[in-house]
Amino acid sequence: MKVTGHPEIMPGFAWYDVDADGVRIRTCVGGSGRPLLLLHGHPQMHLTWHKVAPALARDFTVVATDLRGYGDSAKPAGGVDHIGYSKRMMAADQVAVMRALGFERFDLVGHDRGGRAAHRLALDHPDAVARLVLIDIAPTATMYDATDKAFASRYFWWFFLIQPYDLPERLIAADPDYFLDRHIAGQIKVEDAVDPRVMAEYRRCYADPATRHAICEDYRAAFGIDLSHDAADGDCRIDAPVLALWGARGTVGALFDVVATWREKARDVRGFALDCGHSPQEECPDALIAALRGFLGRGSGEA
Known part of the structure; x- marks a missing residue:
């Protein structure tokens, strides 16, 4: 179903509510060429891509969604063990969206929480992912396993948002x-x-108590059921080529050898830092566009 979006922020795009196997996912689509799915992080929503999506839409059919629980997407119940916000469920939503749009195989870019959903998507749906870009994350289990004073102080919300309902x-x-x-x-x-x-849109979305609860459920899932899923797939590797990018001024690159962490999870990994903090799509969009084009190529060919 077509809905009102923000053409003044992302010109040339159209907005839809897509039924992803019973979960409504707010979806923004523009451009033409090979399909490219962009997944945002916390506390953003799909408009975080507004500085890069129009440029990429000259080469690709760009799809930017709100993850379940975020933005204007549906906010289903978390359920037992917070399974409703497992990265497995979030990944399944995105595959369903892309199939509803007619795309069985696509390139995938995930930032922050979107990168964690993208990691799971590449494992659970390997035939769907042609190329994978992960922005400013190391694997979830790796980061929790390496928790020390520096990480806990810089990423305090990883330990705050997981607290039992309804403290955070x-x-x-x-x-x-x-x-x-x-x-x-x-x-x-x-x-x-x-x-x-x-x-202003981030604030509007964060003002909704249902969004804030869903965000906590996302982090609770990451601390529990997501780690169980990761452990069960401990010997699995991502088949798609992976580009890992991170902010040279941020925490992840300072505390982790990002490329090395992903080489433990994928068969083909390359990567480098960009001159920014956590969000290159907003802080250094031109550099991010160049990095994406260098890895993904042009969008007119086969995925």
Whole structure:
């Protein structure tokens, strides 16, 4: 179903609510050529790609979605063990969206939480992923296993948001804008990188208690059932070629050998840092576009 979007922010795109096997996923589509799916992180939504998506749409059919629980997508119940927000379920949503749009195989870019869903998607649906780009993450299990004072202090929300319902939800509800603003300010290293119009959308979405609860469920799943799924697939490797990118001014590259961590999870990995913090799509979009084009090529060929 076509819906009203933000053409003033992402010109040339159209917005839809796509039924992904019973879960409504807000989806933004533009351009032509080989399909390219963009998955955002926390606390963003699909508009985080607004500086790169129009340029990529000259070469690709670009699809940018809101993950379940985020933005204007549906917010289903978490269920037992928070399975409703497992990366397996999030990945299945995205495969269903792409199939509904007529794409069985596609290139995939995931930032932050979207990168964790993309990791699971590449394992569970290997035939669907032609090439995979992971932005500013090391594997979830690797990061938890290496937890020390430096990581725990820099990534405090990984340990705050997993607390039992409704402790984090209630505390964030006292001042959602403050929590959101401080979170983004702590990760962005390029001044004025976040467009005020997009920031307003982040705030609008974060103002919804259902969104904040879903975000906590996402992190609770990552600390529990996602780790179980990862352990069960410990010997599996991503088949698709992987490009790992990270911010040279951020935490992940400072604490982890990013390429080495992904070489433990995938057969073909390359990567490098970009001059930014956590969100290159907002902080250094031109450099990110160049990196993506260098790895993905042009979008007119077969996936």
